[in-house]
Every structure is written in structure tokens, then in C-alpha cells.
Amino acid sequence: MKHDLNDYCYLFFSTFSNPTRLGIVEQLREGPKNVTQLSEVLNQEQSMISHNLKPLIRCHFVLVEKKWREHVYSLNEETMRPLFKIIDSHVEKYCPMKGKCKR
Amino acid sequence: MKHDLNDYCYLFFSTFSNPTRLGIVEQLREGPKNVTQLSEVLNQEQSMISHNLKPLIRCHFVLVEKKWREHVYSLNEETMRPLFKIIDSHVEKYCPMKGKCKR
DNA sequence: ATATAATATGAAATATTCTTCATATGAGAA
């Protein structure tokens, strides 16, 4: 059924459509981290990080590994790498102001 | 400055993070259309279509061509095609329930 | 100049999504 497309795309895009979650992704690009570390480096409450990790994990953009009593989060590079590549080249070509364009 | 990444990615993703706009994109995948046609096929008010076309155009995901007194909108295939390819393969691999996964 | 068709815009009302705070859970150490 064609309408599915709309549903799963919405979930896909809306998951990234949040500054905190993009901050998490940006941090995880530099390597795996646990909640406490993300919380420190992003200077946000721990509960906020947890809340925002959830949708990223649900969509498998972020993977979890349980180590001792901590949870280590990392990026699903297989999806994220080509995704960011597309964004970068789109922005490169069409958005000289890089997101600061007039509303 | 590194924070740019976050900014332009947010604009990129949030532009798609809306069912009406995804509906427009879905329709335009089948070929160029004007506002009135989109409005009819999506069964939405004309002003709603116009409002939602705006962010798609601003980000150059949708291109406009002015013909007589109508405006013809079409997809920027260069960006959209690879983008949907990534989403499709991600969903194929990780989301057997295609967007209907538990919240 | 006026009428009409196609599209765009502003602003208020509505809906959706986020953040915060308090608290719960879970796993290991003492």
C-alpha cells in the first residue's frame, strides 16, 4: 500500500528533526559514548538525553551495547554515513548560507 | 564552525518532517504539478499546499517553473532520488514494520 | 479598466512536540 511511504518517511525525518538529537548524533560521530558523557559534553540534563536517545534507538540510527552497568551508544554508520553525505552535497550545491537562509 | 552542521541538518530534516509536505513530495514523484492539482489530489486547501510548498522550495527540494499564469512544481531529483534510496534500504533492513513500530 | 484564475500571505486558533522535575528501575559493590 502506497501510504506506508509517508508513514515511515515521517518517522525517519522527524527523528532527526530536533536540535538535541542532532547534537547527540554529532557527538556520536566522534565515537561511542554513554548517557552521562553525552549529558556532560552537550551540557544537558541526563533525563533529556535519555528521552532523546529513545527515538534514535527505536529507528536504529543509534545502537546500544550494555557494558557493566553502563549503556554505550554508537552510530549506525551504515545508514548515517551515506545520509550525511547526501546532505552535505545538497547543502554544498544549493545552500551557500548553510541553513542560515531567509525564512 | 562546527555548530553549522546542526543548523543546516535541522533545516533539512524538519522540512520533510510533516505529513502534508511528504504527501506533496510523494505526488511530485509521479510528475510535476501545479498548486491546484496538488490541492485536488491531496484533498487539501489550496492555501495549505502553498504554505507547505514554501519550505520545500526554500531548501530546493522542490523546483518551480513559471508557465503562463500557473506555477509548475517538480522534485529536485538529484537530491531526492538518493535520499529515498537510503531511506528505503534502511527501512528494508531495520524496520520490518515500516513505520508502524511501537512508540 | 475590470474580471477572473492561480497562487501567496498574515494572523489567530489549534495541534504537536519538548523540556523539566520528580521519581522509578536495574545492576553491581559493600
Place this chain on the structure above:
DNA sequence: TTCTCATATGAAGAATATTTCATATTATAT
């Protein structure tokens, strides 16, 4: 068991985004 560290969760208030409705604009035809 009890304590502590690490993380998760629920729910209310706050912030954002979307939809609607009335109206404006723009281009063309008469």
C-alpha cells in the same frame, strides 16, 4: 540487604509548528 551509580520514565507545563480563514497579489483575458 542496602547503598550507589547509571539510566529510564511519566506527566505537566512550556515552546513550536501547523492549519484555517480571510484577504492580498499577480498575470492574463475581455
